[in-house]
Amino acid sequence: MSERVRRTPAHEHRAPVDCPVCGDRLSVTRLGCGSCGSELAGVFVPCAFCALDEKETEMLRVFLASRGNLRDLEKHLGVSYPTARLKFNQLLEKLGLADSDEPAPAALTRDQILAEVASGALSPAEAQNLLGSLG
Numbered sequence: 001m002s003e004r005v006r007r008t009p010a011h012e013h014r015a016p017v018d019c020p021v022c023g024d025r026l027s028v029t030r031l032g033c034g035s036c037g038s039e040l041a042g043v044f045v046p047c048a049f050c051a052l053d054e055k056e057t058e059m060l061r062v063f064l065a066s067r068g069n070l071r072d073l074e075k076h077l078g079v080s081y082p083t084a085r086l087k088f089n090q091l092l093e094k095l096g097l098a099d100s101d102e103p104a105p106a107a108l109t110r111d112q113i114l115a116e117v118a119s120g121a122l123s124p125a126e127a128q129n130l131l132g133s134l135g
Helices: 054-065 070-077 081-094 110-119 124-133
Strands: 028-032 039-044
Touching: 054 070, 054 081, 070 081, 081 110, 110 124
Parallel strands: none
Antiparallel strands: 028 039
């Protein structure tokens, strides 16, 4: 019995999630085997995890490896606990796993947001979104 060997291309590329023309979600309609060239065509269920960028995937890996410990995620990200929780909640929302019954995490204060930007933990764009939500 021959052993299956996964051949990884020299440069793996992530499939785009959104249509570059209209911005709507793309659907997977064709799968192919790199070994024999076989192809399957149809409409396949999308993978929510495939839409995550590298930083989000790494954050999820750290969270899972630490068995759900947000303090470990906080240390890995180099941010405060409220920021780690906020980022994790944003990840859950992106995956469609946010619990609508759970109260929103306590908002960061303006000073906390600015401190996170100063430390490099938050990008200016993230800070702008957070500051805009403060009112």
